[in-house]
Amino acid sequence: MNPAPSNHMQRFVDRLTERSALSQEEQDAVLAFPSRPVSYARRRDIVELGDAPSSAFLVVSGMVGRFAQTAGGSRQYTAFYLPGSMVDLHSAVRAVGLGGLNTFCDTTVLRVPHDALRRIAARFPSVAEAFWRDCMLDAAVLMQWAVNVGRRNAQTRLAHLFCEMAIRSGEDRTASTSYALPLTQEHLGDAAALTPIHVNRCLRALSGSISFKGGSVEIPNWESLARAGEFEPSYLA
């Protein structure tokens, strides 16, 4: 449990300061988090379904998904976490399990114990506020997922998901763009509440607006995809 290499924790500070003003002292306090790097192979469970979170962790590289499962065994992803996200940050104030967490590709995280988060939040109110704000962004994204899954048809759902992940991956909305999304069609289905077969059919139908191949998303025309996904990015502000 050493102080984290600051270059990694810096990603989290960057994420926080995008939306919250933090003094240098506050930023340094976050950078000084005790943390332990852990690496996982692809397709590994980080937290089993039903386990209470034992710490938060920053995604350094790779990608993490949060999922729930119904009695019938079908899976629903409720969040995707890209590098820079502090997964289970909420557990600093509410240590209730919210489902399982798994990796999609080789992934490295920095585990940060709850105590450290709670201590810095108690000492620096601005940091606590930044944490709270960060959690609320995740909640806003989740709300869109609920709308997406509940009220849009299959093609629109997938298009919306690709748009959201594009913006969250840091792509600017230029005419054409591309980004890495290390998922299988089955994963996409478990995020959009579709069977993998239907994901496949929809991807073919969307081939004019998007191509998804080998974990890489190509968007030849952003406007076209945004229209297909009824995408309105304001919720990601």
Added chain:
Amino acid sequence: MNPAPSNHMQRFVDRLTERSALSQEEQDAVLAFPSRPVSYARRRDIVELGDAPSSAFLVVSGMVGRFAQTAGGSRQYTAFYLPGSMVDLHSAVRAVGLGGLNTFCDTTVLRVPHDALRRIAARFPSVAEAFWRDCMLDAAVLMQWAVNVGRRNAQTRLAHLFCEMAIRSGEDRTASTSYALPLTQEHLGDAAALTPIHVNRCLRALSGSISFKGGSVEIPNWESLARAGEFEPSYLA
């Protein structure tokens, strides 16, 4: 903008202290919130779709729903707020609109300006933490809605919703129970992502486990309904 009658704001304090320890001074500070009572008739919009929140408000009596709408005009509720809930509490740290808010029945709320929330959160870290925790409970509920809507069939979805609202209404899980839920079948559909016609069919099919009539839910056998809804209440802890 007078100090709120303490008996109303007390409901919010009660909600907070259920999960967070607050000193008497902290509780008093919350009770002393400047607030303005506002009443709405049934089926009124409190916040229009797309408006940024201008304040938070405590539901004193009645019921409030948060909804989003797709391009096609179909509506998806993403939250129901019962008396005691502070709606848009999150907007104290993130003033981004998350959809519309409307009433289902005659409803009275106490409007609390962001400033007041931000000031007390800055002064009392424990209160800020309690606010954050409260928001995270809402997020946990939302996550279950996403799973519900994404991966359960129509009957199960409705049964799950009835179970959740029973617990949140303060009903204990005794064999038989009943509670008020001032919704129409169309509202249920917009929460569970179903057409009102299909809601009607499902209610008939569920008639052994539940009866929903005139805004009142009767549960003759809790175990039966919980099984039908695959309901696991731990996320509400």
Added chain:
DNA sequence: CGCGAACTTGACTGTAGTCAACCTGCGTGG
């Protein structure tokens, strides 16, 4: 070269949506 995971395709099924008509009960006003 051979295996397995991921993807693809086709045929068929089924749950839920759509459309249309009708019923019921309540509140209003003549």
Added chain:
DNA sequence: CCACGCAGGTTGACTACAGTCAAGTTCGCG
């Protein structure tokens, strides 16, 4: 006090989007 209007609920017939099942194909990797 009854007549009307209307919102909400009910029912049936038909449709369609997405699920299921089953059989390949492709491709990367040992």
